[in-house]
Amino acid sequence: MTSLHRMLTIAALAACVSLLPAEDKPAPAAVAPNEGEVKALFNGKNLDGWVNVNCHPDTFFVKGDEIITTGTPTGFLRTEKQYENFELDFDWMHIEKEKMANSGLFVWGDPLPAVGTQYTRGIEVQVLINYAPKDGWATSHGDIFSIHGARCTPDRPHPTRKGMERCLPSENRVKGGGEWNHYKVIANDGAIKLHVNGKEVSGVSKSNPRKGYLALESEGAECHFKNIKIKELPSTNPKPEECAKVAEGHVSLFNGTDLKGWSTKEGEWKVAGAVLKCTGTADIMTEKRYGAAELIFDWKVPQNTEKAQCVVSVGGAPLIITLPNGVKPGSWQRQTFRVEKARGVAPIAFKATEGLELMNVFVHELKGNK
Structure with a gap:
């Protein structure tokens, strides 16, 4: 075949392809935003791009080029956007040199805490030092495990607790208090591999969810984070049931530390362990007024408790909540109360009930609210 014939043949084939119906043409590969590009997840100046979910405003702060958590109260700081597959690098350091000091990275988490806890459902990458339980169920060197309803399969079966969804590291590489550690977290198609100070030591697979928010944990100890960078990888198309919930604009009304933003008689409600507890006979209400x-x-x-109930009012509309059939008092229950047509603008109020405890109090003002 002459060169001219080859050129004509190629041109004819190209023309045939261009005439194919749209559904017969090869679809371009989906490309995630910033895919393949290393991006700073923390700008080194402020917490833009992050959301303090349920902690006191002072719990997470920026100093120098570091995000620092005081550890009090317990809770988490999450990213504004969700991530699926990625490579994440960051440095962390605990200050405590002798006692146990705990924190963590939550992967593929929900925007709000799970029921009855200050932490999200997701996969946790442990950030822990000075911990060595006698039965060897956990370590201070990079455990990975599911929390609060998430699921995963450890790369190695747990050595002391059969069926536990927790991968212990193959090698002890975490440095102690006052020293920086480097973590590289590779998350792809429901699998997570953790590299501690330059070497892979632990991993899990078949995680659910496998798309969601990333979060830094506050858990009782001062911890520093810096050089947080992420490279997004191509999507592996998770099903809806494999994705975390999406944030809907709820903001916390309770900072887990004190009664700021609330009004009640002195001594009638107290805060302990990030829980708000009724200790008297006076109602408690928000200082801010809400409609819908x-x-x-x-x-x-x-x-x-003989009469297990909770009475709350939103936008002037009251709701009496009782336990579901078969549920006994003493366990945490989640309640959602949506008022789309408020009677007016009024504080959100909880009626005093002996022994009543509250946590994870979030509100989302609806369209048209004044």
Whole structure:
């Protein structure tokens, strides 16, 4: 075949392809935003791009080029956007040199905490030092495990607790308090591999969810984070049931530390362990007034309570909540109260009930709210 014939043949084939119906043409590969590009997840100046979910405003702060958590109260700081597949690099350091110091990275988490806890459902990458339980169920060197309803399969079966969804590291590489550690987290198609100070030591697979928010944990100890960088990888198309919930604009009404933003008689409600507890007979209400809104909160009454209920008011509309059939007092319950047509603008109020405990109190003001 002459060169001219080859050129004509190629041109004819190209023309045939261009005439194919759109559905017969090869679809271009989906490309995630910033895919393949290393991006700073923390700008080194402020917490833009991050959301303090349920902690006091001072719990997470920026100093120098570091994100620092005081560890009090317990809770988490999450990214504004969700991530699926990625390579994440960051450095971390605990200050405590002798006692146990705990924190963590949550992968593929929900935007709000799970019921009855300050932490999200997801996969946790442990950030821990000075911990060595006698039965060897956990380590201070990069465990990975599912929390609060998430699922995963450890790369190696747990050595002391059969069926536990926790991968212990193959090697002890984490440095102690006052020293920086480097973590590289590779997350892809439901699998997570953790590199500690330059070497892979632990991993899990078949995670659910496998798309969601990333978060830094506050858990009782001062911890520093810096050089947080991420490179997104191509999507592996998770099903809806494999994705974390999406944030809907709820903001916390309770900072887990004190009664700022609330009004009640002195001594009638107290804060302990990031929980708000009724200790008297006076109601408690927000200082801010709300109209149409959606309120989400967890509530619990003591086991010996005869009348297990919680009474709350949003936008002037009251709601009496009782336990579901078959559920006994003493366990945390989540309640969502949505008022689309408020009677007016009023504080969100909880009626005093003996022994009532509240946590994870979030509100989302609805369109048209004044």
